[in-house]
Amino acid sequence: MDHIASIRTFTRVVELGSFSKAADDLVLSQSTATKHIVSLESHLRVRLLNRNTRGVSLTEAGALYYDRCKLILKEVDDADALVGRRNEGLVGALRISTSVAFGRRIVAPMLIDFMREHPHLKIDLTCEDAYVDLVSRGLDVALRMGRLADSTLGGRYLGSNPWVMVASSDYLAAHSAPKTPEDLADHDCVVYSSVQGDAVWQLRSREGENHAIVVNGRLRSNNLSTLLSAVQLHLGIAILPHYVASLALKSGEIVRVLEEYVLPDQELHAVFPSPKLVPQKVTAFIHYLSPRFQGNWWDVDGSRLRRFRSPVSKSE
Helix, strand or coil, rough: CCCCHHHHHHHHHHHHHHHHHHHHHCCCCCCHHHHHHHHHHHHHHHHCCEEECCEEEEEEEHHHHHHHHHHHHHHHHHHHHHHHHHHCCCCEEEEEEEEEHHHHHHHHHHEEEHHHCCCCCCEEEEEEECCCCCCCCCCCEEECCCCCCCCCCCEEEEEEEEEEEECCCHHHHHHCCCHHHHHHHCCCEEEEECCCCCCCCEEEECCCCCEEECCCCCCCCCCHHHHHHHCCCCEEEEEEEEEHHHHHHHHHCCEEEECCCEEECCEEEEEEECCCCCCCCHHHHHHHHHHHHCCCCCCCCHHHHHHHHHHHHHHC
16 A cells, blocks of 8 residues: 555544544545555554554554654655645645644634635644644744744744733722832732743833832733733733733723833744755745734734634633
């Protein structure tokens, strides 16, 4: 049987956890999908998958083989996109990684027009807040906030990500609104534990004076939507990316605090596995994104976000 087709079938069985789901995804009969796996196991003389009534699971050898197969298929897809089928436009799969809130609120809506422009290209968007290894995960591009560390990765600056300090009007009515950064010491502050100095908030006055304020509060979280909900429920003051706070600011659920002071922006970059021989699909995606992160891109359109809202969206 076609060895590459067998490898592709194997990876989809692993990712979907089912022969029937993989067959449907690849437009194969279930018997053909099974033959592909049997062919691989016969060729390798080792069992790759354990089968039982509850589904399939990887053997130790299967787990090692799966990791390599992902990289092999990525190279095959990149080769097809770069050379073999250029007359059809971008093809294969573009595997993108970004954080949960940013992916949900910003990246996913932006992807729709890109997909319409490239109908032969499949998108695999992974949203998780931890930085992941692009090479071992077989990712093509990651969208990351903050300064890039020196590395062998390729990177492209896209724009800046501004932050705002916010609270609900009810909270400020019950606790005298801070007039200076030092007043924050007397308030419940909802702390984002991943970036922006954690519990040390950096502010700069219009005159250029810097303030580093140690804040206290009862809630810390690495999840931005949790922090936004806490502010909406009058728990305290938080600093949030503007794109997270945008809709709640527009609706009046929350208001800005200490507006005359500036919070540090974050840099936004597209990162890819190597600066050399960048695949055409990655270059095209970055070219598409660049103008969309100019101006007030963080001013989120509510109708755009609603298209991607689901019953579990509050788990962002």
